[in-house]
Amino acid sequence: MNVTARRVAVLGGTRIPFARQNGPYARASNQDMLTATLDALVTRFGLEGEVLGEVAAGAVLKHSRDFNLTRESVLGSKLAAETPAYDVQQACGTGLEATVLVANKIALGQIDCGIAGGVDTTSDAPIAINEDLREVLLELNRTKSNASRLKTLTKLRPQQLLPAIPRNAEPRTGLSMGDHTALMATEWGIGREEQDELAAASHRHLAAAYDSGWMDDLVTPFLGLERDQNLRADSSVEKLAKLKPVFGGPDGTMTAGNSTPLSDGASTVLLASEEWAKAHDIPVLAYFTDAQTAGVDYVHKREGLLMAPAYAMPKMLARNDAALGDFDLYEIHEAFAAQVLCTLRAWADPVFCSERLGLDAPLGSIDRDKLNVHGGSLGAGHPFGATGGRIVAALAKALSETDPERPARGVISICAAGGLGVTAMMEAAHV
């Protein structure tokens, strides 16, 4: 058994433009989008008919028929049918966690290459039958005699025709993600203006990335969409300031402008060992060097639902003998502008760092000019499972463009429902 870890190369990634809920992808299923995105990656790297180590991907909102979503997508793609696949589901951490899984297998020598990805649709969302109706139907299925079947059928009621629609709420608190973030914003004293500034910067950076052609090899048009539908190049703090609060009550600071919209989309990333990359003559953009997942008790202890990345980061930094300020690029998933700002404030706060993180000194602040330099989720949109892949691919490309004479490192932070957070570190391949 191989006990030494190998370096994991990120060779590239692609995604389809992200669409708003009930937009151009309204009739596309998760499998349609994931298959198309897989094929885009396969085509770009000439992997048609290849047997890869594995494909790991997933979606947050899934139909029960999608129990083998990723495998079915592989079977429908141009990859060899012998490529194994499995589904991953970790709320908004899905895409990055899938990357971690593939990377770890490559590092251990269990596989030589793999694809990580994620997809989500909020348009083609699963709608389940009413829970009461489901119980009656299951009982009917168990019943043997016609007489008792008739008796069971008498339990049917008109209101059982009402479907069960999935809700964007935490099962243990009943609060939506936005409501939870509004609590965090209150707790950390995050104001409206700084949230709107972050949102405007996200749109501005992403628009610039598209305009300069930087996004060309990261995005593959799909169903007539060439850019992220949510992107507003003319967004500004002044325009955002006009929006009414949607979370945190009438005096709340969170609006549709500084919160991510429900979106549809998919992303994929190609990872491999250095040997495999060399053998296939594919340049290495960056190395995926470490990752850390954390969870917080937002139910019983007074921790914010989306604060887990704040806990994951210092563990990863300590293991790598790194400081928060050491990175050249920071990718913090903008689920809500307030989430990013709470996280940054917590890392700079002496009390949080001492009492919650157990550190001797605050992690400190970061250079905001290095944050989400090619746009973030507020501009692009956030199809839950697809965000991790979007970020890994973009960061790998950005790292590959840094000064080749000196090492460059990037870090990723993604918050997720259920009090989860995933962080990861990457470094430029020219180091």
Added chain:
Amino acid sequence: MSDRYAQLVNTPIGKLVTKQIGLPQPSRLERYETVPPIQTRQAVISGPVLLGAAGAAGGTSSPRLVGAAARILKAIDADVLTPMDEALRTAAAQARLDAGVFNPEAAAEDQRFKALVFDATGIASSDALEQAWAFFKPAIRRVLSSGRVIILGTPPEDCAAPPMAIAQRALEGLERAIGKELKRGATSQLVYVKPKAEGQLESTLRFLLSPRSAFVSGQVIRIGPAAAATGKFDWDAPLAGKVALVTGAARGIGAAIAEVLAREGAHVVGLDVAPMADELSSVTVRLGGSFLAADITDDDAPAVIADHLLGQHEGVDVVVHNAGITRDKTLGRMTEEQWNKVIAINLTAPQRITEELLARDAVRRNGRIVGVSSISGIAGNAGQTNYSTSKAGVIGFVQAYAPALAKRGVTINAVAPGFIETQMTAAMPIAIREAGRRMNSVSQGGLPIDVAETVGWFAEPGSAGVTGNIVRVCGQSLIGA
């Protein structure tokens, strides 16, 4: 003894009617239980505390007490928030206090406070008083019922520069005005802590934050260096192993003092006159203490008391001169006996007993002498020339003895009760009684336990830095202010 108006106001219909016609709104003050056995440990404070400091961010002088306050709040396991200020957050982190962040923009219902604690020691000029305004402005309307506002300052006499002395003195006006603005039974205090006495704040801050100080408001408390080493003690039973003498312990405020000192762990020696022996013994037996029947005006009373304390307990730790009487008459109608008896019991006896105990070395190190003064002694009451004289004399008693006692490691302080619901006040004519009850910041009379809790705070081993204080227990009464 019952305050029927307060009961009426605290019914839904009564509240509606009295509020509509603009009558006072006394709310039910939170208090500790005192009758043993007390099953559960009583929390010092039941809601969030906002801790702030002037001078933390770009101020004129660095705050001196915020660190001590943070450590105390940590020790009492309080839920603390601070404004988002680097120096303040660092002080909290150094105290290992997991403090939340106060967001002045947050809706009031999301962040309310049981107490606001503000370290004003960083205010070195009148311009910088603005920092006090900035702290209280967004927070003052978030104070919960039975809440607390506590300002920490440096005694003006200890400020080297006149501008700082002036600014620190100005805090008294702020604190008193806040006390009058606060609603729903919330109180306000100013605590002046001498330089290098930062370590002596804990017993006072615990007292002021807790329901024990329910009827204490608008006060200025001075804390200095410890008179003696406090030794180790348990904050939940600070008087364990201590012996406390309480004069006039058979009933009323004296019995309440005995109860509170016993609750805090002391062995209480109750003293009262022979005709009260039955009531006295029932109080002390219930409290697991002992009693001594004596008339404190007798010539040999001081010696009898000293003999008893030395013989039975090898000394005493806490002496509470509570015994007192009234013999009300306007001065022109007052007899010699009425005058002399009140002075003898209320003022001369405490001096004689104290002298005797000190002469025979009966008061142990880190001991406590507590007098009972009165609003009447501060403001003067018509018909009470004798009583007012005696109670003003108790203030003199504290001030005269404090320096000498400090050298022996003993503190001396007095409580000055305002309108307290007792048999004495129940016998007042209704108009005078209602005026006395309502003319204070909490629109109600106090209870004997309120006086007793204040005595208990003076008596604690941790109060070694509290000496020479006269603390009114009056709900910030308008009389004598």
